[in-house]
Amino acid sequence: MTNTLPNRSSTSSCNQTGSFLGEIDPAVSGVLKPVERHVAKGGTLFHDGDELTHLYEIATGMVKTSRLFADGRRQVIGFFTAGDFIGMPYAGFAAFSAEAVMETRLHCYPITQVAAAMTQSSALTKAILKALHDDAERHVDHVMSLGRRRPDERVASFLLKCCTKQHEITTSQRTPCVDLPMTRVDIADYLGLTQETVCRVLTRFKRTGIIHGKDSHKLTVNDLPSLQMVAELGACA
Amino acid sequence: MTNTLPNRSSTSSCNQTGSFLGEIDPAVSGVLKPVERHVAKGGTLFHDGDELTHLYEIATGMVKTSRLFADGRRQVIGFFTAGDFIGMPYAGFAAFSAEAVMETRLHCYPITQVAAAMTQSSALTKAILKALHDDAERHVDHVMSLGRRRPDERVASFLLKCCTKQHEITTSQRTPCVDLPMTRVDIADYLGLTQETVCRVLTRFKRTGIIHGKDSHKLTVNDLPSLQMVAELGACA
DNA sequence: CGGTATTTTGACAAGAATCAAGTAGTGTGG
């Protein structure tokens, strides 16, 4: 299903190891026994076409999902961080690969157990349904980005999305800091651009003072309103 | 959820009026009472932001879903035909508009009824989950088209998708006929191209003999293998 | 410290969007 389960109210993204699925409903806490797994930077959770045996919850780190074309072109489908879920609620075969962007720890739930637990807990079923629905919305946002937006707008809204994911409420931070542990190529393959174009856009944002780069993987947003404007209207001051 | 419910085994897309959800499980057939609705060509099922009160099953016709940007750019999210479902399994607000491409008849299920029926029928729940999952896969395919593919490839795979949807198994037809009731602008807005580019690609396909146009909304695929090759590799003979 | 991978910048060319004009199709009212 490849998504974030909803209503994690207070935990935010700072949570460490709690296994969410088992906590959702006392009725299933005894049934769902996550297996812990550790994946090194660049390691693979599963490949496109593999049989999907587990539902993965990310405890720490970051995972990217992607699919390849015959000629080597690659499309990154999504980036997932602590609290996000990757996998299908059904036995089936993966439609994409999943790799760790950085050192990552996972809770792995055998899908057979999840399926069984769902029959006993309507709360779990609802959570999964909601997660699938949120997943669809994320995909629609991605389609919106790729279909009709210029590079500036794509990069700007990508940065904003990273922002809001890292600090639950962006507006509370005047100059939020953004972590970008993935490579420029990853970002480019996510946004349907080349790494050169991503670079150039970021450089332009730096020149106009919208962002400031501590290093290439840690940015500070100096002018959030401008970034939001670029994301929506494409005008780069 | 915006999708096709699975396992419609023998009915194919030729089905006329059967209301699928009520047939899925005897336990819910008494609960789910679809309301019939008729929408004229160009008419609106709901607007972006409207509260979603129903799950819509398309009986006949075609519906397109889309979202607008502030500056008028439009992204078409999907096209839906007989047997497809549009709507959310939860009360909520629409993230896109839905309009009839041609005269369309619908079965409308109040989502409260669907939610209630789901608690009584695990078969229905499973069907909805599967539908959501298929929906996600469709979105991922769309992302793949938009992110890294050239206009030729986008149009070719769009035509192929229309083909397979219209004749369950494309391979059985040597020269399948494709209906394109939507406008060129609709196709362009779906594929993230301009209508001119869509036109030019279609013209090129005609010149190279891959397709033949009876009229602009009815095409014949003369060379299916070539079309498939273009869809995957971008090479236009 | 040396070697490799990643990021950044520049020059150039290909390709798609834009602008513009013309053609075909659709529907309406006389």
Added chain:
DNA sequence: CCACACTACTTGATTCTTGTCAAAATACCG
């Protein structure tokens, strides 16, 4: 049934953006 108006589709010429190719600078790792 035809003439008209309107929309949709097609084609062409031009512009501009972004991808491609190339190289330098920086960061990363053993």
